[in-house]
Amino acid sequence: MLLDVRNVVRMRTFLPIGTGTLLLLGAAMVYSAQTPAQAPQTTPNAQLPAAPPAVSPQGGAPGQLASPFGAPAQRSGINIVVLDPAHGGTDPGARGTGGIRESEIVLDLATQVRRALELEGFQAVQTRLGNENPSFDDRSATANAQRGAVFVTLHISSTGLQGTVHVYANSDLPAVTNSNGLIPWDRAQGPFLGLSKKFGDLVQGMLVQRFKGSPNTAQTAAVRQLRTTAAPAIAVEISSIVVEDRSELDRMAPGIADAIARGAAAFKPSYVVPSTPGALP
Numbered sequence: 001m002l003l004d005v006r007n008v009v010r011m012r013t014f015l016p017i018g019t020g021t022l023l024l025l026g027a028a029m030v031y032s033a034q035t036p037a038q039a040p041q042t043t044p045n046a047q048l049p050a051a052p053p054a055v056s057p058q059g060g061a062p063g064q065l066a067s068p069f070g071a072p073a074q075r076s077g078i079n080i081v082v083l084d085p086a087h088g089g090t091d092p093g094a095r096g097t098g099g100i101r102e103s104e105i106v107l108d109l110a111t112q113v114r115r116a117l118e119l120e121g122f123q124a125v126q127t128r129l130g131n132e133n134p135s136f137d138d139r140s141a142t143a144n145a146q147r148g149a150v151f152v153t154l155h156i157s158s159t160g161l162q163g164t165v166h167v168y169a170n171s172d173l174p175a176v177t178n179s180n181g182l183i184p185w186d187r188a189q190g191p192f193l194g195l196s197k198k199f200g201d202l203v204q205g206m207l208v209q210r211f212k213g214s215p216n217t218a219q220t221a222a223v224r225q226l227r228t229t230a231a232p233a234i235a236v237e238i239s240s241i242v243v244e245d246r247s248e249l250d251r252m253a254p255g256i257a258d259a260i261a262r263g264a265a266a267f268k269p270s271y272v273v274p275s276t277p278g279a280l281p
Contacts, residue, residue: 001086001087001093001094001102001155001156001157001158001237002155002157002168002221002223002224002235002237078122078148078149078150078232078264078267078268078271078273079122079123079147079148079149080122080123080124080125080146080148080150081117081122081123081124081125081149081150081151081152081260081264082124082125082126082142082143082146082149082150082151082152082231083113083114083117083124083125083126083127083152083154084126084127084128084139084142084143084151084152084153084154084225085106085107085109085110085126085127085128085154086102086103086106086153086154086155086225087102087103087106087133088103088107088128088130088131088132088133088134089103089131089132089133090133091103091133092104093106093155093156094156094157094158094240094241095158095241096240096241096242096243096246097242097243097244098245098246100241100243100246100249102155102156102241103131103133104131105156105241105246105249105250106154106155106156107130107131108250108253109154109238109253109256109257110126110154112253112254112256112257113152113154113256113257113260113261114126115257116257116258116260116261117260117261117264119261120261120262120265121265122261122264122265125142125146125149127139127142136224136225136228137185137228139153139225140188140225140228140229140230143229143230143231143233144188144229144230144231146231147273148271148273149231150199150231150232150233150234150264150267150271151225151229151231151232151233151234152233152234152235152236152260153223153225153226153233153234153235153236154235154236155235155236155237155238156237156238156239156240156241156249157237157238157239157240157241158240158241158242159239159240159242160237160239160240161213161239161240162239162240162242162243162248163211163212163213163239163248164211164212164213164214164238164239165207165211165214165236165237165238165239165252165256165259166204166214166215166219166236166237166239167200167201167203167204167207167215167218167219167234167235167236167237168200168218168219168220168221168223168226168234168235168236168237169193169196169197169199169200169218169219169220169226169233169234169235170189170193170196170220170221170222170223170226170227170233171220171221171222172193172220173187173189173190173193173227174187174190185228186227186228187227188227188228188229189226189227189228189229189230189233191230191281192230192231192232192233192281195232195270195271195281196226196232196233196234197218197220198232198267198270199232199233199234199263199264199270199271200217200218200234201218202263202266202267203218203234203236203259203260203264203267204216204217204218205217205263206258206259206260206262206263206266207236207255207256207259209259210255210256210258210259211252211255218234221235223235232267232271232281236256236260238252238256
């Protein structure tokens, strides 16, 4: 069940946006004349010393590609998918008949999504692994701590057409920065809205092929978990918790997991990860 935060205005801290630094290198050339007697002598069989491995001006690993301005070149493609099984702990989320709890079903779903992502070559990180309830900020912080990551929060609705799945990207956020070029914590998603919508459309396109009645493209909503995430981020919501038997929802899990993994793989070339931590996409 998604939490709408249209009326919530909360500032906790700030996130840096483009902090690229230009490294100026100075070199002094000293010419020292040598007499013929002082000049180094070479023999036909002499071997020149091996050249040292290439190192970026920023102190990167040998062989790392560097830009002409001294910063490592940007690399494309995501490597990590942060999975957020919603609710947990004392917050069970939506409840269905027979004691069905949203928090339990999405945790099991996250396990299947994780396996599907790993088959596609991704590393999966979860915001919770058991029946705990991290805060919204803790969930976002898990994603914000990664480089080259996207964020997927998993939910089950209490309404809607049974057997369908909806993907949401966050609705528009006003562009707000302060004089230091920082953005408020609760506006962290702002620079990523376009990428989030593209990611959401790709996943939704995979889902509609498996679950008839689902939308063709991602929708937008003021989702609390997405608002403070500084990465491409989407919410995936299953309809609905109101079923006679939990097995009806469990049967949907493999198709949902496969759609998310394939959508992430299709999105991978579109996301160019900034070479400088904290820079805008």
